[in-house]
Amino acid sequence: YKTFSTTLYRAMLTTEFSEADVSALRADKDRLAKDLHESCQWGYGIRWGEGSTDTGMQRLALSEEDKSVRHWFIKTMKDLRCQITIDEMGNIFAVRPGRRADAPATFIGSHLDTQPTGGRYDGILGVLSGVETIKRMDEMGLETEGGVGVVNWTNEEGARFPVSMISSGVWAESIPLQRAHELKEVPTVASLPTAKSAPETMKSALEKIGFLGDVPCSYKATPMAAHFELHIEQGPHLVSAGQRVGVVTAVQAYRWFRLNVIGRDTHTGTTAFEHRADALYAFAQMMVKAREVAASKGCLASVGIVEAKPGSVNTVPGTVSFSLDIRGPETALVAEVETQLRADFDAIAAAEGAGIGKPCRVEWTLDFDSPAVKFHEDCIGCVQESAYAVVADAPVADTKSLVRTIMSGAGHDSVFTSKRVPTSMIFVPCKDGLSHHPEEFCSADDCATGASVILQAVVRYDRKRFA
Amino acid sequence: YKTFSTTLYRAMLTTEFSEADVSALRADKDRLAKDLHESCQWGYGIRWGEGSTDTGMQRLALSEEDKSVRHWFIKTMKDLRCQITIDEMGNIFAVRPGRRADAPATFIGSHLDTQPTGGRYDGILGVLSGVETIKRMDEMGLETEGGVGVVNWTNEEGARFPVSMISSGVWAESIPLQRAHELKEVPTVASLPTAKSAPETMKSALEKIGFLGDVPCSYKATPMAAHFELHIEQGPHLVSAGQRVGVVTAVQAYRWFRLNVIGRDTHTGTTAFEHRADALYAFAQMMVKAREVAASKGCLASVGIVEAKPGSVNTVPGTVSFSLDIRGPETALVAEVETQLRADFDAIAAAEGAGIGKPCRVEWTLDFDSPAVKFHEDCIGCVQESAYAVVADAPVADTKSLVRTIMSGAGHDSVFTSKRVPTSMIFVPCKDGLSHHPEEFCSADDCATGASVILQAVVRYDRKRFA
Numbered sequence: 001y002k003t004f005s006t007t008l009y010r011a012m013l014t015t016e017f018s019e020a021d022v023s024a025l026r027a028d029k030d031r032l033a034k035d036l037h038e039s040c041q042w043g044y045g046i047r048w049g050e051g052s053t054d055t056g057m058q059r060l061a062l063s064e065e066d067k068s069v070r071h072w073f074i075k076t077m078k079d080l081r082c083q084i085t086i087d088e089m090g091n092i093f094a095v096r097p098g099r100r101a102d103a104p105a106t107f108i109g110s111h112l113d114t115q116p117t118g119g120r121y122d123g124i125l126g127v128l129s130g131v132e133t134i135k136r137m138d139e140m141g142l143e144t145e146g147g148v149g150v151v152n153w154t155n156e157e158g159a160r161f162p163v164s165m166i167s168s169g170v171w172a173e174s175i176p177l178q179r180a181h182e183l184k185e186v187p188t189v190a191s192l193p194t195a196k197s198a199p200e201t202m203k204s205a206l207e208k209i210g211f212l213g214d215v216p217c218s219y220k221a222t223p224m225a226a227h228f229e230l231h232i233e234q235g236p237h238l239v240s241a242g243q244r245v246g247v248v249t250a251v252q253a254y255r256w257f258r259l260n261v262i263g264r265d266t267h268t269g270t271t272a273f274e275h276r277a278d279a280l281y282a283f284a285q286m287m288v289k290a291r292e293v294a295a296s297k298g299c300l301a302s303v304g305i306v307e308a309k310p311g312s313v314n315t316v317p318g319t320v321s322f323s324l325d326i327r328g329p330e331t332a333l334v335a336e337v338e339t340q341l342r343a344d345f346d347a348i349a350a351a352e353g354a355g356i357g358k359p360c361r362v363e364w365t366l367d368f369d370s371p372a373v374k375f376h377e378d379c380i381g382c383v384q385e386s387a388y389a390v391v392a393d394a395p396v397a398d399t400k401s402l403v404r405t406i407m408s409g410a411g412h413d414s415v416f417t418s419k420r421v422p423t424s425m426i427f428v429p430c431k432d433g434l435s436h437h438p439e440e441f442c443s444a445d446d447c448a449t450g451a452s453v454i455l456q457a458v459v460r461y462d463r464k465r466f467a
Numbered sequence: 468y469k470t471f472s473t474t475l476y477r478a479m480l481t482t483e484f485s486e487a488d489v490s491a492l493r494a495d496k497d498r499l500a501k502d503l504h505e506s507c508q509w510g511y512g513i514r515w516g517e518g519s520t521d522t523g524m525q526r527l528a529l530s531e532e533d534k535s536v537r538h539w540f541i542k543t544m545k546d547l548r549c550q551i552t553i554d555e556m557g558n559i560f561a562v563r564p565g566r567r568a569d570a571p572a573t574f575i576g577s578h579l580d581t582q583p584t585g586g587r588y589d590g591i592l593g594v595l596s597g598v599e600t601i602k603r604m605d606e607m608g609l610e611t612e613g614g615v616g617v618v619n620w621t622n623e624e625g626a627r628f629p630v631s632m633i634s635s636g637v638w639a640e641s642i643p644l645q646r647a648h649e650l651k652e653v654p655t656v657a658s659l660p661t662a663k664s665a666p667e668t669m670k671s672a673l674e675k676i677g678f679l680g681d682v683p684c685s686y687k688a689t690p691m692a693a694h695f696e697l698h699i700e701q702g703p704h705l706v707s708a709g710q711r712v713g714v715v716t717a718v719q720a721y722r723w724f725r726l727n728v729i730g731r732d733t734h735t736g737t738t739a740f741e742h743r744a745d746a747l748y749a750f751a752q753m754m755v756k757a758r759e760v761a762a763s764k765g766c767l768a769s770v771g772i773v774e775a776k777p778g779s780v781n782t783v784p785g786t787v788s789f790s791l792d793i794r795g796p797e798t799a800l801v802a803e804v805e806t807q808l809r810a811d812f813d814a815i816a817a818a819e820g821a822g823i824g825k826p827c828r829v830e831w832t833l834d835f836d837s838p839a840v841k842f843h844e845d846c847i848g849c850v851q852e853s854a855y856a857v858v859a860d861a862p863v864a865d866t867k868s869l870v871r872t873i874m875s876g877a878g879h880d881s882v883f884t885s886k887r888v889p890t891s892m893i894f895v896p897c898k899d900g901l902s903h904h905p906e907e908f909c910s911a912d913d914c915a916t917g918a919s920v921i922l923q924a925v926v927r928y929d930r931k932r933f934a
C-alpha cells in the first residue's frame with residue numbers, strides 16, 4: 001500500500017491543483033453507463049422496453065442477487081487496488097488510500113439493493129459514481145491527501161427489512177446492532193422468488209449470503225472524513241424545471257409505523273353491517289382519512305403493505321396489518337399528523353363493531369423514526385462549487401440556473417452519516433420524477449453530470465481538509 | 468347388499484310407521500356430539516377456551532387434514548355397511564340401501580371443509596347429522612323403501628378454491644368440470660401451513676390427496692331422490708328470538724368477483740398526492756363506497772381478500788387485487804348493486820392518477836354467480852312437520868313458535884342440488900349468530916334437535932315418495 005501510494009502512476013496531488021484543474025475534472029460517461037448496467041445483470045426485473053437495459057430491478061437486500069452484485073463490487077474494487085472492509089451489517093467499504101495513511105477517507109456511498117419493483121438508478125447510481133470516481137482518479141494518476149472510499153450500505157431501501165437505511169443507522173450508532181440483526185423481513189417478500197417461506201431475520205440473511213462481517217458496525221471502527229452521495233431526485237422538481245443538478249441541503253422527516261386493526265372474523269353472507277367488526281372496512285376508512293389529514297398539513301401519508309386475515313372471500317377479515325409512512329418537511333409536522341391520525345383511527349375503530357359491543361381496536365408500532373436533517377455547510381459548499389463547474393459548459397446563458405438547492409423527500413444513508421461526519425448529497429433528474437418503479441430512468445448524460453459533480457466534490461473536500 | 472337389506476336387523480319398514488312413530492324418532496345427542504368432535508381431530512384451529520373441544524377449525528378443502536377426515540368418513544360409513552362412491556370432484560357419497568335397489572336414495576349432505584379460521588359446526592354438523600341418521604336407523608332396525616345417503620361435498624366453503632359449492636355445482640351440471648378442475652387456490656392460502664408455494668389447481672389437489680375419483684361428477688351418474696341439509700344458521704335470527712329450528716325456504720342471491728385496480732408504483736416519500744395513481748388508495752375508497760351502495764339497497768358487499776403489490780413500505784402500490792362478495796334477497800338487487808358499483812369504481816379509479824394523465828383502471832372478473840333460490844314444497848313440508856314434532860316436547864305453551872321459516876344468507880350445496888332434485892334445509896341457532904370464526908358454537912342440544920329433524924324429514928320424504 002505504501003509502495004502503491006508512491007507509484008509514478010499517482011503523480012498529481014490534488015491538493016496541488018489549481019481551481020481550474022478541479023473544475024475540469026469529469027467522469028467518463030460511457031464507462032459509467034457500462035459499469036452501471038453491468039452491475040444490473042443480477043436481479044433485473046420487469047421489462048418495459050426493447051433495449052437490453054430497458055428493465056427494472058428486483059434486488060432485495062441480502063437476496064441471492066444482492067450477494068452476486070456484492071461479489072462483483074468487491075472484485076471491481078479489489079482490481080482497483082482498494083482495501084475492503086465488511087462489517088457486522090454487511091456494509092462493504094472499499095478504500096483507495098491517500099498519501100496520509102492515518103487520515104480517514106472521504107467516502108462516496110449509497111446502496112445496491114432495490115425495491116421489489118425498482119429501477120436501475122436508485123442507489124445503484126450512487127455506488128457506481130464512486131466506482132467511476134476511483135477509476136477516473138487512477139486513470140489520471142490523481143493522488144489525494146486522505147483516502148477516497150466507496151461504501152455499499154446494506155438494506156437502504158427498507159423494502160425487505162422494514163427499516164430504511166438501517167445499516168448506516170447502526171454504523172452511526174443510532175440503531176442498536178441487536179435490533180437490526182433481529183429485524184424480520186416483511187410478509188410480502190414471501191411471495192417473491194428470492195424469498196424463503198418463514199420470515200428471515202437480517203442476521204440469518206447476512207449469514208446465508210456470507211456477508212456477516214466481523215468488523216464492528218460503527219463509525220468508530222470504520223471512520224470517515226465525510227460522506228457524499230449522488231442520487232436521482234426521485235421527484236419531479238429538477239426534471240420539470242429543466243435543471244441538471246440539485247444541491248441537497250436537507251432531508252424531510254419521516255416515521256414508519258406498523259398498525260394492526262383487530263376486529264372479528266365473521267360470515268360475509270349472513271352478517272349485517274351493524275353486526276360486523278370488519279377490520280378491513282376500518283382500514284379502508286383509515287387510509288382515506290390518512291391522506292386527508294396529511295394533505296391538510298402539507299405532509300404525505302402512504303400505505304405500502306396491507307395484509308387482511310384470514311383471507312377468504314366469504315369471511316369478513318378480523319385482522320388487518322398495514323404499514324403507514326408519514327413524511328413532512330418538519331419533524332413537528334409529522335408528529336402532528338401522527339397525533340391527529342391516532343385520534344382519528346381510534347374513532348374509526350370504535351365505530352366499527354360498536355353495534356355488537358365489540359368495536360375494532362388499533363395498535364401502533366413505531367418501526368422507524370427519521371427526524372428532518374440538515375446537511376453540513378462544508379460539504380454543501382463543495383457540491384455547490386462542483387455543480388456550477390460541471391454545468392458551466394452547458395449551452396445556456398445562465399448556467400447557474402441549471403443548479404438549485406433542494407430538500408430530499410426520500411431518506412438516504414447520508415441521513416445517518418450526517419449524524420457523525422460532514423455529509424451532503426447531489427441530485428440529478430429522473431424521468432417524470434418517477435422512482436420505485438421499473439421504468440425509473442436517468443439518462444447517461446445526467447448520470448455522468450452527477451458523477452462529475454461527486455468526483456469534484458470529493459477532491460474539493462480533500463483540498464479543503466488539508467488546506 | 469341384497470342379503471344385507473333383508474337381514475332381520477331391519478325389521479321395521481318406515482313406510483308402515485304411524486305418524487306418531489315418525490314423530491317419536493330422535494337422534495342420539497351424546498353420540499352425535501362425540502362423533503362430531505371426533506371428526507374435528509383433523510385440522511383443529513385456534514383455541515378459544517379451556518375445554519378439549521374449545522377450538523376452531525382450519526381444514527381447507529383438499530388439504531392433508533381434509534384427506535384425513537375423508538378417510539375417517541369413509542371408514543365410518545363402510546363400518547355402517549354403506550356403499551361408497553367417489554366422483555371426479557372428490558365428492559363422497561355413502562348409501563345405506565333401501566328395499567328398492569333401483570330407486571335413488573334420499574340424501575343428507577353438507578361438507579367437511581372449513582374456513583381458514585372456521586368453527587366446528589359449519590358443514591360438519593350437516594355431514595355428521597347424516598352419520599347419526601344412519602346409526603340411529605341401524606340401531607332401531609329401520610328399513611326405508613329408497614336408500615338413504617350421506618354426501619360430503621368438496622370445497623363447499625370456496626375458501627381455498629374461490630367458488631363456493633363448486634362440487635355440487637358440477638354435480639348439478641351448472642359448472643363445467645373442466646372449469647372446476649382448473650380453478651386455482653386463492654393467494655392467501657399460500658401463507659397457511661397446509662399450503663404449497665405455487666398455487667394449486669383443484670385437479671392437482673384432488674390427485675395429491677388421492678380423491679380424484681373416476682365416477683363422472685353428475686346428477687346423472689349419481690342420482691338422488693332428494694337432498695336435505697342441516698346447518699347452523701350462521702346469523703342472529705333464531706338465537707336472538709330464542710327459536711330452535713329454522714325451516715329454510717329460500718337462499719339469497721350472491722355474486723363473487725375478483726377485481727384488479729391498476730395504477731402506478733411510485734415512491735411514497737417523493738410523490739405528491741396529485742402525482743399518484745395509488746391503487747390501494749383507490750381500493751380503500753371503493754370499499755367504503757361498496758358498503759354505502761349495498762346498504763342503500765338492503766344488500767351486503769364485503770371484501771375478504773386484498774393483495775397490494777409490490778408490498779413495500781415506501782412504494783405506493785401500483786396493483787391491488789381484491790375479492791368482492793355482493794349478496795341480496797333478490798337476484799335483481801344484487802345486479803343493481805353491481806351496476807352501481809361498476810360506475811362508482813370507474814369514477815374512483817379515473818380520479819386517482821388523473822393529475823398525471825395516468826388514471827387507475829379497474830377490471831372485474833365474475834368468479835361465481837348464485838341467483839336466489841326457492842326450495843321444494845315437498846321437502847319444506849317434510850322439514851316443517853318434523854320440526855314441529857321435534858320441538859313438541861319443549862316446556863313452552865306454543866311450541867310451534869320455536870320454529871320459523873327463514874331465508875338463508877349463506878350459500879349451501881343445497882342451492883345446486885335444488886336445481887336437479889327436491890331440496891330443502893334446516894337451520895339451528897348458533898351462538899351470537901357467529902360463523903366463519905373459531906368461536907362458532909352450536910350446543911349439543913341444538914345439534915341434536917337439528918339431527919332429529921333431519922332424521923324425521925328423510926323418513927317422511929321416503930314415506931311420501933312411496934305412499
Ligand SMILES: NC(=O)NCCC(=O)O
Binds near residue numbers: 409
Ligand atoms: N431513496 C430511497 O428511496 N430511500 C429509501 C428510503 C425512503 O423511503 O425514503
Ligand SMILES: NC(=O)NCCC(=O)O
Binds near residue numbers: 267632876
Ligand atoms: N354456509 C357457508 O358458509 N357456505 C359458504 C358459501 C357462502 O359464502 O355462503
